[in-house]
Amino acid sequence: MIIQYxxxxxxxxxLFKFLLTSTGSTAGAWKRIIGLLFIIAAVLAIIFPDELNxxxxxxxxxxxxxxxxYLVALAxxxxxxxxxxxxxQDQKNIxxxxxxxxILESKHDKYHNDRQITDKN
Amino acid sequence: MIRKVVEEVFGQYPLVICINDGSTDxxxxxxxxxxxxxxxxxxxxxxxxxxxxxxxxALELQDVLYFVTFDADGQHSIKxxxxxxxxxxxxxxxxxxxxxFLGNTxxxxxxxxxxxxAAILFTNFFSGVKLTDTHNGLRAFTRKxxxxxxxxxxxxxxxxxxxxxxxxGKWRYKEVPVTISYSEYSRAKxxxxxxxVNITFDMLLSRILKR
Numbered sequence: 593m594i595i596q597y598x599x600x601x602x603x604x605x606x607l608f609k610f611l612l613t614s615t616g617s618t619a620g621a622w623k624r625i626i627g628l629l630f631i632i633a634a635v636l637a638i639i640f641p642d643e644l645n646x647x648x649x650x651x652x653x654x655x656x657x658x659x660x661x662y663l664v665a666l667a668x669x670x671x672x673x674x675x676x677x678x679x680x681q682d683q684k685n686i687x688x689x690x691x692x693x694x695i696l697e698s699k700h701d702k703y704h705n706d707r708q709i710t711d712k713n
Numbered sequence: 714m715i716r717k718v719v720e721e722v723f724g725q726y727p728l729v730i731c732i733n734d735g736s737t738d739x740x741x742x743x744x745x746x747x748x749x750x751x752x753x754x755x756x757x758x759x760x761x762x763x764x765x766x767x768x769x770x771a772l773e774l775q776d777v778l779y780f781v782t783f784d785a786d787g788q789h790s791i792k793x794x795x796x797x798x799x800x801x802x803x804x805x806x807x808x809x810x811x812x813x814f815l816g817n818t819x820x821x822x823x824x825x826x827x828x829x830x831a832a833i834l835f836t837n838f839f840s841g842v843k844l845t846d847t848h849n850g851l852r853a854f855t856r857k858x859x860x861x862x863x864x865x866x867x868x869x870x871x872x873x874x875x876x877x878x879x880x881x882g883k884w885r886y887k888e889v890p891v892t893i894s895y896s897e898y899s900r901a902k903x904x905x906x907x908x909x910v911n912i913t914f915d916m917l918l919s920r921i922l923k924r
Binding site: 684687690691693695698 | 769770
């Protein structure tokens with residue numbers, strides 16, 4: 593079926609984009625591995641659609657598509673949590689930087705022609 | 714207005730630190746005309762972060778022993794600072810908290826009172842302290858307390874965070890009556906009902922993730 597070719601090409605495109613743009617060391621490596629496995633699994637599921645159904649039946653789910661839906665739902669929740677945690681870390685970093693900058697800048701009085709303050713007690 | 718407030722405080726106390734949390738009005742310029750130390754956040758981080766920045770700066774000055782947090786929007790009365798510090802020095806406690814319900818409120822919007830009472834019940838229950846006013850910006854504490862205080866909660870959730878820390882660290886505390894007056898300016902800036910949702914969410918989430 594045409595849809596199979598379309599899906600596989602789409603997944604390969606995603607794979608390349610993913611591999612080329614991921615950054616970071618350890619976490620990045622693991623992400624790449626998981627990403628690769630996911631795409632391989634997806635390609636297999638497209639080539640052997642009946643297999644997905646068989647796996648689904650063996651775990652008590654009616655259709656392959658249903659199983660896929662459940663897995664995707666889990667993945668989305670996990671993704672959201674990981675994004676949230678990362679955002680919080682970023683916010684902490686921003687706060688630290690802003691604080692340091694504020695304290696550093698206070699040593700230069702920019703409202704009076706950059707005169708340096710020596711003793712402001 | 715802020716310049717007047719700062720100059721009045723300076724009349725009675727030796728060190729005033731003002732934190733501008735990303736405001737783009739002329740506050741900074743006004744403050745720079747006073748002897749106060751001005752710390753400017755390049756971006757808006759929230760009141761909790763602003764307080765922590767001020768505390769960090771003050772802790773670097775070795776001879777600062779007593780810290781007082783004071784809102785510059787006109788809600789707080791300078792006379793109350795004396796009450797706070799005197800109590801702190803004489804009562805053997807680590808932190809003194811202002812309470813508008815032990816003291817006075819002027820022009821408090823009725824809805825605000827309802828919300829506040831609910832917040833107080835909530836905070837008392839979760840933190841284990843017994844306060845009549847858990848969201849009062851007027852506080853005084855010792856250097857020892859200041860050193861371990863690490864405010865990390867965003868937006869306005871820091872009030873609950875501080876109370877929580879007092880409960881968990883079993884710090885000695887005392888409440889004193891203070892006056893909170895609501896002008897049109899401070900009423901416009903006040904906490905909305907929706908913000909209570911934010912604060913509750915932050916507190917619950919931090920408990921779940923045990924941070």
